[in-house]
Amino acid sequence: MGLTSRSLFYTVTFGAVLCVALMVWVWPRLAGRGVLPVLGRLGSILTTQLAIMAALLLAVNSWGQFYGTWGQLLGRVDKAPVNVNEMTQGAPYATVGASKDGLVQPAGPQGIDKVGGIPRGPAEKEGKVQSVRIIGQKSRAINPAFVYLPPQYFQKQYERHRFPVMVVISGYPGGIMNLAQHLQVPQTAGTLLAQNKMQPTIIVMVRPTIAPPRDTECVDVPDGPQAETFFTKDLPDALKSTYRVGNDPSAWGVLGYSSGGTCALELAMRQPDVYPAAAALSGDYKVGSDPTTGKLFGSGPDAKQRQREHDLIWRLENMPVPRVSVLVTSSRKGEKNFGETEKFLKAVKQPMTASSIILPEGSHNFQTWRREIGPALEWMSQQLTFPQDTADKPKQ
Incomplete structure (x- = not known):
């Protein structure tokens, strides 16, 4: 059994x-x-x-779904690299980081000082991870974040360049520490940069909820937390006001695992002019209400339609298909989203394109996601434009 x-x-x-x-x-x-x-x-x-x-x-x-098979429970797991399968063709800013009164404000370590492998040497050689909090003007939310700045951000030859951005979202109820310590996003990005497998990219690590302990699922809740607004308006505005990031959507992508992966797909397909690229590690393809979320879609006659519009397979079958590129991952054994992943990939049509990582065996845990995060970062890097434009040299 x-x-x-x-x-x-x-x-x-x-x-x-x-x-x-x-x-x-x-x-x-x-x-x-x-x-x-x-x-x-x-x-x-x-x-x-x-x-x-x-x-x-x-x-x-x-x-x-933390362990999908007996082999994984006993530690007998495949750790070989994974491959991405192509399924379809087809304002003033600061030089580095945050200010006390800006939309991106410095925060305490938030645990990043205890994470191994984080760059701590010269920034122009190793890059830097900042611990900050993001101030949402429209959503009125304040969210903690880690910001990874690649070594090139600090090098003189790149001082007039704007960099692409990956927004990486943790699962729920996990937080940003999971992205640094367990998924090892900044460590993996640094390795890929050193191997010339990824272009210089700013990575912003955030959690999916803006009103903890409630699971807001990146949804604008009627008369409640405006999570979609935070991710699609407040977060880009804050980053553009603080860092040298691209202005055009072609420089922006969103990635996540578990419920963060669901958020990534939802944000890209609902707001393709903000995030035209998304990657979901073990994500779902629709959002529903449960005891941790409360009533995400309100009540009354419009609630069912609001919920239906957060069903991504329904959107592909009933609404205009967005011009986005997505990457989804699952496992034939051990992941409960495998069937829905197959349905989603079959529903994708032009102008949308989809790629996938399908493991023969895997589980809903970091052991699986660490196998996938490197290829996912490489894939995302290929979708983003850099350098996007030439920025005026900032005032010192």
Whole structure:
């Protein structure tokens, strides 16, 4: 039986219930004193607790898809590089970073000082990771972020260039530390730059929710948090006011894992004039309400239509297809989104283009996503324009 199969879960759950019933039944027989009754009581307690714990762990794993197969649970995983499959053809600014009164403000370390592999040497040789907070003028949200600036950003020959931007979004309830520590986005980008597999790019690492602990799913909630507005208006405005970034959408892309991947696809397909390129690692293809989100689409007669418009396969079948490029990832074994990924890829049509990374086996965890993040960054880099234009030399 597979690790995520219902038959295994039902069998273990039945076993746990049976253990509880048997312990209640035999407990009076184990009430005596002596070595054997004591060992019997200890054995029955231990067996029952292990059975209950196994059932709970299987339920949690089934919900989160953290391990898709027995091999992954036991550490027998394929760590070979993965390939991207092409599915279809076809204002004044500061020199570096943030100011106290700007839309991008310096923040405390936010844990970045504890992450290994982060550039800490000369910025013109290694690049730099800044810990900041983004101020949303329209959404009135304040979101923490890490900003990776490549070495070229600090080099004299690039001082008049504007750089492309990747917005990288974590899953929910994870935060920006997951992007630096577990997904290793800045470390991987630095390696790819050194290998000339990626062009110099500014990477902005953010979380998907703008109103924690609520899961806002990058949606503009009626009479609630305006997450889509933050990502499509406030975030670009803040970055353009602070860093040397491209003004044209061809310099902008969005990438994420899990619910952050869902956000990436939603933002690109709903706002192609902001993000014409998106990559989703184990993302979903529609957004729905649950206890963590609350009513994302409001109530009344328009709520169903608002929710329908966040179903990306429905959009491809019923609305004008946007001119965007997307990359999606999944696994044939171990990922619950594989079937929907196939449906999404089949629904894509011109002028939209789609590429994919489909692993033979993988799970909904960082072990899988770390295999995919390098190829995803390379793919995204190929979609973005650099240098986009020549910027006036900033005042010092």
